[in-house]
Amino acid sequence: MTELTNLTVAQIRDGHRAGDFSAVEVAEAFSANVAGAKALNAFIVETPEHALEAAKQADADRAAGTLKPLSGVPIGMKDLFCTDGVQTTAASHMLEGFIPRYESTVSQKLWDAGAGMLGKLNLDQFAMGSSNETSYFGNVISPWRRKDGGNAALAPGGSSGGSSTAIAARLCPAATGTDTGGSIRQPAAFTGISGIKPTYGRCSRWGIVAFASSLDQAGPMARDVRDCAIMLENMAGFDAKDATSLNLPVPDWEAALSSDLKGKTVGIPKEYRLEGIDPDIDAMWDAGIAMLKDAGAAVVEISLPHTKYALPAYYIIAPAEASSNLARYDGVRYGLRDLPAKNSSGGGAGLQDMYAATRAEGFGPEVKRRIMIGTYVLSAGFYDAYYTQAQKVRTLIARDFEQAFASCDVILAPTAPSAAFGLGEKMADPLAMYLNDVFAVPASLAGLPAMSVPAALNREGLPLGLQIIGKAFDEQSVLNAGLAIEERAGFNARAEKWW
Amino acid sequence: MSDYRIKGETGEWEVVIGLEVHAQITTNAKLFSSAATAFGAEPNTQVSLVDAAMPGMLPVPNRECIRQAVRTGMAIEAQINRWSRFDRKNYFYADLPQGYQISQLYHPLVGEGAITVEADEKAGIPEPKVIGVERIHVEQDAGKLMHDQHPTMSYVDLNRSGVALMEIVSKPDMRSPAEAGAYVRKLRAILRYVGSCDGNMEEGSMRADVNVSVRRPGDEFGTRTETKNVNSVRFVMAVIEGEAKRQVELIESGGTVVQETRLYDPDRNETRSMRSKEDAHDYRYFPDPDLLPLELDDDFLVECRESLPELPDAKRDRYLALGISPYNADVLTAEVEAARWFDTLLDAGAKPVAAANWVTSELFGALNRMGRDLTDSPVSPQQAAELLGLVADGTISGTIAKQVFEKMLESGGGAAEIVERDGLKQTSDTGAIEAEIAKILAANADKVEQYKGGKEALFGFFVGQTMKAMQGKANPQVVNELLKKALG
Numbered sequence: 001m002t003e004l005t006n007l008t009v010a011q012i013r014d015g016h017r018a019g020d021f022s023a024v025e026v027a028e029a030f031s032a033n034v035a036g037a038k039a040l041n042a043f044i045v046e047t048p049e050h051a052l053e054a055a056k057q058a059d060a061d062r063a064a065g066t067l068k069p070l071s072g073v074p075i076g077m078k079d080l081f082c083t084d085g086v087q088t089t090a091a092s093h094m095l096e097g098f099i100p101r102y103e104s105t106v107s108q109k110l111w112d113a114g115a116g117m118l119g120k121l122n123l124d125q126f127a128m129g130s131s132n133e134t135s136y137f138g139n140v141i142s143p144w145r146r147k148d149g150g151n152a153a154l155a156p157g158g159s160s161g162g163s164s165t166a167i168a169a170r171l172c173p174a175a176t177g178t179d180t181g182g183s184i185r186q187p188a189a190f191t192g193i194s195g196i197k198p199t200y201g202r203c204s205r206w207g208i209v210a211f212a213s214s215l216d217q218a219g220p221m222a223r224d225v226r227d228c229a230i231m232l233e234n235m236a237g238f239d240a241k242d243a244t245s246l247n248l249p250v251p252d253w254e255a256a257l258s259s260d261l262k263g264k265t266v267g268i269p270k271e272y273r274l275e276g277i278d279p280d281i282d283a284m285w286d287a288g289i290a291m292l293k294d295a296g297a298a299v300v301e302i303s304l305p306h307t308k309y310a311l312p313a314y315y316i317i318a319p320a321e322a323s324s325n326l327a328r329y330d331g332v333r334y335g336l337r338d339l340p341a342k343n344s345s346g347g348g349a350g351l352q353d354m355y356a357a358t359r360a361e362g363f364g365p366e367v368k369r370r371i372m373i374g375t376y377v378l379s380a381g382f383y384d385a386y387y388t389q390a391q392k393v394r395t396l397i398a399r400d401f402e403q404a405f406a407s408c409d410v411i412l413a414p415t416a417p418s419a420a421f422g423l424g425e426k427m428a429d430p431l432a433m434y435l436n437d438v439f440a441v442p443a444s445l446a447g448l449p450a451m452s453v454p455a456a457l458n459r460e461g462l463p464l465g466l467q468i469i470g471k472a473f474d475e476q477s478v479l480n481a482g483l484a485i486e487e488r489a490g491f492n493a494r495a496e497k498w499w
Numbered sequence: 500m501s502d503y504r505i506k507g508e509t510g511e512w513e514v515v516i517g518l519e520v521h522a523q524i525t526t527n528a529k530l531f532s533s534a535a536t537a538f539g540a541e542p543n544t545q546v547s548l549v550d551a552a553m554p555g556m557l558p559v560p561n562r563e564c565i566r567q568a569v570r571t572g573m574a575i576e577a578q579i580n581r582w583s584r585f586d587r588k589n590y591f592y593a594d595l596p597q598g599y600q601i602s603q604l605y606h607p608l609v610g611e612g613a614i615t616v617e618a619d620e621k622a623g624i625p626e627p628k629v630i631g632v633e634r635i636h637v638e639q640d641a642g643k644l645m646h647d648q649h650p651t652m653s654y655v656d657l658n659r660s661g662v663a664l665m666e667i668v669s670k671p672d673m674r675s676p677a678e679a680g681a682y683v684r685k686l687r688a689i690l691r692y693v694g695s696c697d698g699n700m701e702e703g704s705m706r707a708d709v710n711v712s713v714r715r716p717g718d719e720f721g722t723r724t725e726t727k728n729v730n731s732v733r734f735v736m737a738v739i740e741g742e743a744k745r746q747v748e749l750i751e752s753g754g755t756v757v758q759e760t761r762l763y764d765p766d767r768n769e770t771r772s773m774r775s776k777e778d779a780h781d782y783r784y785f786p787d788p789d790l791l792p793l794e795l796d797d798d799f800l801v802e803c804r805e806s807l808p809e810l811p812d813a814k815r816d817r818y819l820a821l822g823i824s825p826y827n828a829d830v831l832t833a834e835v836e837a838a839r840w841f842d843t844l845l846d847a848g849a850k851p852v853a854a855a856n857w858v859t860s861e862l863f864g865a866l867n868r869m870g871r872d873l874t875d876s877p878v879s880p881q882q883a884a885e886l887l888g889l890v891a892d893g894t895i896s897g898t899i900a901k902q903v904f905e906k907m908l909e910s911g912g913g914a915a916e917i918v919e920r921d922g923l924k925q926t927s928d929t930g931a932i933e934a935e936i937a938k939i940l941a942a943n944a945d946k947v948e949q950y951k952g953g954k955e956a957l958f959g960f961f962v963g964q965t966m967k968a969m970q971g972k973a974n975p976q977v978v979n980e981l982l983k984k985a986l987g
Contacts (some may be wrong), residue, residue: 082555097556102548173909207556213787213788241557243790323589324785327598327599378589378785380783
C-alpha cells in the first residue's frame with residue numbers, strides 16, 4: 001500500500017477515477033503515514049476519520065458517477081484555517097482548545113470539491129516565523145538531513161512548516177498554506193516541494209486566522225506544479241464575505257498548463273544578486289535561467305531598484321497590522337483566559353490584569369515581539385516615520401514590478417538566500433531569521449503571484465527552490481514557467497525516511 | 500450674534516461650543532455584519548461571528564449604511580467624498596471585541612457642510628444662524644457592559660457591537676446653550692426627514708459629545724473639555740451651562756482649564772472628570788487592511804440625491820410662499836410626521852393657510868387633550884380635508900366646523916356625513932335670516948337707536964344675536980350684508 005502515498009494529487013484523482021484503487025485505500029495509507037511520523041511533529045491534530053469519511057463519499061460518488069475535482073484526495077490543512085468542529089489553534093497557546101463552529105471559505109471549497117482532511121498542520125505561531133520554531137506545540141522537524149554524516153535536525157521553513165514537511169515526508173499529497181511574506185514559498189524551497197502564493201485576493205481570507213490582512217494570502221503546497229494548479233483551482237474564487245476578495249472568474253489553470261515558453265520573456269532582477277550569497281544559490285539561479293531559455297523564453301535583465309527597502313517595510317507593515325489583528329485575543333470571549341486572583345498590588349484583579357495575564361501567557365516570544373514592534377510603529381509620534389514611510393515604500397515596490405513587467409512576463413529569482421538551516425541556529429538572532437525572507441517579501445508587498453519550485457540540491461544534499469514571480473492575476477504564466485523548470489530540473493530527490 | 504454671556508467676578512465670558520453627535524444609522528443590519536439592530540432585544544441575541552470578533556472573521560461594508568450617511572451629507576449640502584477609507588482605532592475594552600473600532604479618521608465619507616438654525620428671539624437667537632459641520636464619518640458602535648448582574652463580575656452585551664453610527668462633527672460655531680439646543684433639534688429633524696436615523700435619544704440612537712470652552716469676547720479659543728454621551732437636548736444645554744460656569748469659576752479663582760474628557764451625571768446635574776489628556780489613549784489609528792477604500796460612483800450618488808425628500812428648510816420656504824405664517828411653518832416642519840401629515844392634507848385639496856391654522860390650533864389642541872400625536876391621530880388628512888372643504892365652500896361656518904370636528908373625534912364619522920345627519924349646513928336663505936333680523940331689531944329697539952346714534956361697535960352684537968337665532972348655521976357674510984341693509 002505504501003506506493004499510494006507516493007502518488008501526486010493528479011495521479012490519485014486519475015487513478016481513483018479509473019478504478020485503480022479506492023479512495024478509502026488512499027486515505028488509510030496516508031493516515032497510516034501520518035500516524036507513523038510523530039517524530040516530525042507536522043500535525044497538531046490528526047483527523048483520519050475526516051479523511052476516511054470523505055474517501056467513502058468519493059468511492060460512493062465514483063459508483064454513482066458524480067465525482068468531484070478532488071474526490072479521493074486527502075490533504076493536510078494548515079492550522080491557521082478555521083475548521084468547523086476541529087480544534088484551530090494557529091499553533092498558539094492562546095487558541096489551544098478553540099473549536100470553531102464555522103468553516104473557512106478555502107477549506108469549505110476544498111471539502112466541496114471532494115477532498116478529505118488528514119489533520120491540522122503545525123506552523124509558526126500565528127504564522128509568524130520562518131522556521132516553524134515559534135509553534136506552541138513544538139517545532140516541526142524537516143524530513144531532510146544534510147549529507148554530512150551528522151543528524152542535525154533542520155528547519156522545515158515557515159510559517160507553513162507542517163505543510164512542507166507533511167508533503168515532503170509523504171504524509172499527504174498536498175496541503176494548504178498561507179503566505180504573508182514567504183510562508184508558502186520558503187518552506188516549499190526548504191523541503192523540495194512546490195507551492196504557489198496567488199495574486200492577493202484570489203483566495204478568500206474569511207476564516208483564516210489573520211496575521212497581516214493586507215499581505216495574507218492562502219495558496220496550495222504540493223509535490224509538483226500540476227498539483228498546485230489543481231489545488232489552487234479548488235481554493236480560489238470570489239467570496240462576498242471578504243471585502244478584499246477578487247471578483248474574477250477562476251481560470252482553468254491545469255488545462256492551460258504548458259511548458260512551452262516561446263514568445264515569453266523572463267526578467268532577472270539584478271538587485272537580487274546579493275554579495276556573499278551561497279554560491280550554490282547563484283549556481284541554481286543560473287541553471288534556472290538556462291532552463292527557461294531552453295523552454296523557449298527570452299531572458300532580460302531587469303531592475304527592481306527599491307528591493308533593499310522591501311524587508312524593512314515588510315517588518316513594519318506586517319507587525320503593525322498584526323498588533324491590531326491580535327488585539328481580539330483578550331481572554332474575554334474565547335480561547336485562553338488567565339484571571340489572576342490578585343493584581344500586582346495585592347488587590348482584586350480586574351479587566352486590565354486579565355488582559356495582561358492572558359496575553360503574557362497566551363502569546364509566544366516572537367508573537368510578542370511583533371506586537372511590540374507593531375504597536376511602536378503605529379504610536380503617536382512614530383506613525384509617519386515608520387508606517388507612512390513603509391506604505392510609501394510599498395507603493396514604490398509595486399511600481400518597480402509594474403515597470404519591470406513592461407519588458408518581461410515573469411521574473412526568476414531564488415526563493416530563499418540559503419538552504420534549510422538547522423533548528424535553533426537562528427532563533428537567537430531575529431534579524432538573521434527575518435533576512436531569510438529577503439527574496440520573498442517584495443512579491444508579497446506587491447500582492448503578486450509567486451511560486452517556488454524545487455530546482456537543485458546544494459552540496460550538502462539539501463533542496464533549493466527557484467521563485468517565479470508573475471503579473472497580477474497571471475498565475476498561469478507563473479505555473480507554466482514553474483512547469484518548464486520542473487521538467488528540466490528533473491528534481492526527484494526525496495528525504496530518506498529516518499522517522 | 501448671541502449675547503449669551505457668563506457673568507463672572509472679573510467680567511463677562513463668551514462660551515464656545517462644538518458638538519460631536521453620534522447618530523445610529525437606521526438599517527436592519529450592522530455596519531460590517533448582517534446581524535440585526537433592533538432596540539431592546541435580549542442581550543447577545545444580535546451578534547454575528549464578525550461582531551464577536553471570532554478568529555478569521557472579516558468586516559464587509561453594508562451598502563445601506565454608506566448610502567444613508569451620504570444622503571445625510573447631501574441633506575446638509577456637505578461635500579461628499581467619492582474616495583474615503585476606514586481606519587482602525589485601537590484600544591482594549593471588554594465591550595470592544597475586536598480590540599479596535601472601525602472608524603474614519605483620515606478620510607471621512609462626508610466633508611464640510613452646514614445646518615441653519617431658525618431665529619428664536621425668546622431663546623436669544625435674534626436671527627437665523629448657520630452652524631458649520633466639519634465632517635460626517637461612519638463608524639462602529641461598541642457593546643455594553645452591565646455591572647448590575649453579578650456581585651463581582653461585569654457582563655457584556657454585544658447587541659450594539661458593530662451597529663453603524665454617523666459621527667456628525669460641528670465646527671465650534673455655537674455660542675449659547677440655546678444655539679446648541681436648536682442645532683441638535685434641527686439636526687435631529689433633518690436626520691428624521693432623510694430617514695437615516697430615528698433620532699430617538701432615549702434609546703441612545705442619538706447622543707452628543709459636548710465640547711465647551713470659555714473666553715473673553717473676541718479672544719482666542721480657550722482650552723476645551725469634552726463631555727461624553729449626553730443623551731437629550733435638555734442635558735446638552737445643561738452641560739454647556741454648568742461646564743461654562745465651572746470653567747469661569749476655575750479660571751477666575753486662579754486655576755486653568757485642562758483638556759479632559761468628562762461625564763455628565765443627570766441626577767446631580769454636574770459633570771465630573773473621566774480622564775485627562777495625559778491619560779488619553781494612543782489609539783494608533785491606521786487604515787483598516789481588511790477593507791478597500793470606499794469609492795462612490797455616479798449612479799450611487801445620483802440615487803442618493805434623487806431619493807432625498809423635501810427637507811425642513813425647503814419645506815418651510817414653500818409653506819411661507821403659500822402664505823402660511825412663519826410660526827405655523829416652523830411648527831409644521833419641526834417634525835417629519837407633522838410635515839408629512841400636512842402635505843397629505845394639502846394634497847387632498849385643503850387651502851394652505853386655513854389648513855395650517857386648523858392643524859396647529861384645532862388638531863394639535865385635540866391631540867394634546869387626548870395625549871396622542873399625529874402618528875395615531877383619529878382623524879386622517881383626507882377626513883380633515885373634507886371638513887376644511889366644507890368651511891371653504893361655505894357649507895358650514897368655522898364655528899360649526901369646531902362642532903363637526905368634535906363629533907368626528909367622538910364617532911369617527913366623515914364631516915359631510917355629520918353635517919348632513921345633524922342638519923348643520925350653513926344657510927344663505929335670505930328670507931329666513933331677514934325674518935330673524937327683523938325680530939331681533941324689534942326686540943332691541945334701544946340698541947338700534949344707539950347704533951344709529953354712532954355706536955357702531957354694536958354691529959357685532961346684532962351679528963351674534965342673529966347667528967345665535969340661526970343656531971350658528973347662517974352664512975356670516977350674508978348675515979353681515981342683510982344686517983347692514985336692515986340697519987340702514
